[in-house]
Amino acid sequence: xxxxxxxxxxxxxxxxxxxxxxxxxxxxxxxxxxxxxxxxxxxxxxxxxxxxxxxxxxxxxxxxxxxxxxxxxxxxxxxxxxxxxxxxxxxxxxxxxxxxxxxxxxxxxxxxxxxxxxxxxxxxxxxxxxxxxxxxxxxxxxxxxxxxxxxxxxxxxxxxxxxxxxxxxxxxxxxxxxxxxxxxxxxxxxxxxxxxxxxxxxxxxxxxxxxxxxxxxxxxxxxxxxxxxxxxxxxxxxxxxxxxxxxxxxxxx
Ligand SMILES: C[S@@+](CC[C@H](N)C(=O)[O-])C[C@H]1O[C@@H](n2cnc3c(N)ncnc32)[C@H](O)[C@@H]1O
Numbered sequence: 001x002x003x004x005x006x007x008x009x010x011x012x013x014x015x016x017x018x019x020x021x022x023x024x025x026x027x028x029x030x031x032x033x034x035x036x037x038x039x040x041x042x043x044x045x046x047x048x049x050x051x052x053x054x055x056x057x058x059x060x061x062x063x064x065x066x067x068x069x070x071x072x073x074x075x076x077x078x079x080x081x082x083x084x085x086x087x088x089x090x091x092x093x094x095x096x097x098x099x100x101x102x103x104x105x106x107x108x109x110x111x112x113x114x115x116x117x118x119x120x121x122x123x124x125x126x127x128x129x130x131x132x133x134x135x136x137x138x139x140x141x142x143x144x145x146x147x148x149x150x151x152x153x154x155x156x157x158x159x160x161x162x163x164x165x166x167x168x169x170x171x172x173x174x175x176x177x178x179x180x181x182x183x184x185x186x187x188x189x190x191x192x193x194x195x196x197x198x199x200x201x202x203x204x205x206x207x208x209x210x211x212x213x214x215x216x217x218x219x220x221x222x223x224x225x226x227x228x229x230x231x232x233x234x235x236x237x238x239x240x241x242x243x244x245x246x247x248x249x250x251x252x253x
Contacts, residue, residue, distance in 0.1 A: 010212030054078035061092030069144020070099035072110035080116035100124035155230035162252035174246035
């Protein structure tokens with residue numbers, strides 16, 4: 001008899017297959033209001049966290065870069081512009097930025113928002129990337145991995161598609177580093193965010209899920225341990241906004 005793999009949907013324990021369907025539903029419902037909601041919920045701070053992530057990835061001419069769970073393309077656009085800037089300064093071939101997301105609605109909303117010449121868009125699952133081994137110089141996943149039913153499998157897939165020495169970056173909500181900040185952040189996220197989701201996106205439940213999924217996600221050290229277990233070297237992280245968000249980084253070894 002096969003055993004169901006367990007996962008979480010917010011604070012509920014569900015099997016992994018059910019989580020995939022539930023999370024897909026969340027992002028289908030929020031796709032059209034996704035960018036506006038990000039600005040409202042983070043007071044614009046998500047733009048700075050994403051700028052810092054793209055700068056840290058430091059895309060180079062000729063590189064192949066995967067933006068996994070790329071949604072409406074915020075990270076890919078930043079990477080494309082940085083790669084073009086580097087190419088103007090030093091020459092070399094175009095970089096290729098491949099955005100993959102398993103939700104066609106998010107991809108569609110992103111394409112409507114606008115693309116860059118270096119970007120390609122596709123539908124694909126972080127747990128089974130439609131890509132060959134060792135094809136990418138860098139892989140980034142921003143606010144995506146906590147939605148994936150099996151985080152360890154997504155990390156193994158990232159490792160598989162990276163060339164030896166390839167850079168891995170994961171931007172994700174994490175644990176505030178002080179008790180005072182944790183309390184303030186808890187109050188804000190459980191009271192204010194679902195209310196904004198209800199008022200602006202007409203969908204309180206989806207934003208309640210997003211807040212709960214943040215609490216269920218491994219903290220900075222626990223995620224670094226998962227990275228090491230998946231085959232990443234020099235696994236470390238940089239806290240942003242007092243640990244509300246962390247940028248995890250490592251190398252495929
Ligand atoms: C919060 S959005 C982040 C989008 C974008 N990276 C950004 O930072 O704006 C999370 C995205 O993860 C995608 N996602 C969730 N599970 C996925 C999976 N297993 N494979 C690929 N994408 C997934 C969702 O469809 C959604 O677009």
